Amino acid sequence: MNLTQTLFEIIDMRSFSNLWFWIGLAVIWSSASHWVLGVPNDMIQRARRNGGEAEIDLEDLVRINCNRLVYISNISGLWLLAFICFLLTGLGILGFYYWIEFAQAVFLLGFPMTLVGMLNVSTAQLYQIEQSTGAALYKLLNRHRISTQVIGMFAIFVTALWGMFWNMRDLILLQ
Numbered sequence: 164m165n166l167t168q169t170l171f172e173i174i175d176m177r178s179f180s181n182l183w184f185w186i187g188l189a190v191i192w193s194s195a196s197h198w199v200l201g202v203p204n205d206m207i208q209r210a211r212r213n214g215g216e217a218e219i220d221l222e223d224l225v226r227i228n229c230n231r232l233v234y235i236s237n238i239s240g241l242w243l244l245a246f247i248c249f250l251l252t253g254l255g256i257l258g259f260y261y262w263i264e265f266a267q268a269v270f271l272l273g274f275p276m277t278l279v280g281m282l283n284v285s286t287a288q289l290y291q292i293e294q295s296t297g298a299a300l301y302k303l304l305n306r307h308r309i310s311t312q313v314i315g316m317f318a319i320f321v322t323a324l325w326g327m328f329w330n331m332r333d334l335i336l337l338q
Contacts, residue, residue: 178268179326180333188322191272192315195279199308200286201228211301222296225304229287236284247277264329271325275318279311 178184197204202224210221236243251274258267286307295303 179329232287
């Protein structure tokens with residue numbers, strides 16, 4: 164047995180029937196909706212409740228993360244966009260034209276996360292324009308979090324439907 168066969172036996176490439184894929188999907192979307200522009204949601208809630216030092220810390224952290232995101236998007240955003248489009252196109256072709264299940268699974272994880280990444284950059288740019296503080300900042304962060312959760316809800320729904328289709332297809336082909 165060669166190295167490739169050993170690796171494929173250890174790492175089960177049948178993604179949609181693998182429990183680890185679904186755990187990974189849940190962790191990715193849980194993390195994406197918990198971290199709003201790089202700020203944990205519990206910090207946002209604590210700043211909203213307590214104000215004072217917690218609110219100052221929140222505003223500083225949001226300012227730092229937004230400045231960083233906008234700087235990266237201004238300096239290398241076009242190259243990152245080109246590379247991500249290349250990667251997602253390759254995964255899409257491998258997955259949905261050549262029917263490679265692993266590529267489908269990675270595409271169904273990566274494409275919606277790309278949308279969340281673009282939402283992050285858009286919200287960071289909006290923050291830089293408005294320089295929101297206090298209630299306006301909470302509203303901006305809450306709107307961003309809800310948008311991320313809506314994208315995640317649709318992504319999980321589509322991934323679950325596609326995974327059920329793929330597993331049913333495998334069952335029918337095995338008979």
